[in-house]
Amino acid sequence: MTVSDPVVESVVATIGRSATEIRQGLIGRRGAVEESENPTGDTQLEADVWADDLLGDRLASLEGVGQYASEERAEVVDCGGDPEADDGVYAVAVDPLDGSSNLESNNAMGTIFGVYDAALPARGERLVAAGYVLYGPITTLVIATEETVAEYELTGGERRLVERDLELPEDPVVYGFGGRVPDWPADFESYAREIERELKLRYGGAMIGDVNQVLTYGGIFGYPGLESRPEGKLRLQFEGNPIGYVVERAGGRSSNGDRSLLTVDPTEIHQRTPVHVGNGDLIERLEDALA
Structure with missing residues (x-):
């Protein structure tokens, strides 16, 4: 299954292809960057900075991505085009490594992203798609659009559909x-x-x-x-x-x-x-x- 909007599909595909590389690249990058904090005061790990650089370079170069913002960067990056004024131009906000403090204990973490049809910062109502990669025993991608929520398994840079219409179970556990x-x-x-x-x-x-x-x-x-x-x-x-x-x-x-x-x-x-x-x-x- 592909996302109907070509720009959003390019963003999702780029994150999906990058996920395997990010997971492998965590090896050897568990240490903190000396005297370095992100804009909200959290200690940055080598993996945080590396994953942000990788995703930032790839997402900012996509046609139709007008802004790139990351939890690891102080300012929004202008990629050309105005999401507020130009149809088909979007802003992408990313948490490159959610839970990166789990690297030390080798536990699960993820990558979170949102695609907005407005200049950042924006209300969540301006999202056209959002999702996350989970680096667990299996690397998975969950992507939500206006139409559906779908889950994929990621391997070798490819994604395989697991569930097309993911719904929260009615009986909480x-x-x-x-x-x-x-x-x-x-x-x-x-x-x-x-x-x-x-x-x-x-x-x-x-x-x-x-x-x-x-x-x-x-x-x-x-x-x-x-x-x-x-x-x-x-x-x-x-x-x-x-x-x-x-x-x-x-x-x-x-x-x-x-x-x-x-x-x-x-x-x-x-x-x-x-x-x-x-x-x-x-x-x-x-x-x-x-x-």
């Missing part, structure tokens, strides 16, 4: 909540205590792995605003919007604790946000608890 428990606000902690009596804990330290568990089994993933960081940890453009888009297209809901992530007005490219995604009734209960 798993949950995963980020942040230190002593740092959770009291209303979120009360909600979490209810959920832990109902569902199985699945939390691996890389959002994309935890979200994939929710898509596979049903449930909820959340990284709330914390007492020490009320704005949350995850980035709206690179993580919250794309993952919210995928889960909503799969029949679930997303929320910043108050409303859909896709309706949040961005103020800057590296804006942080609380992120909650999963089955609709669980998100509704969350919003009620936090109201």
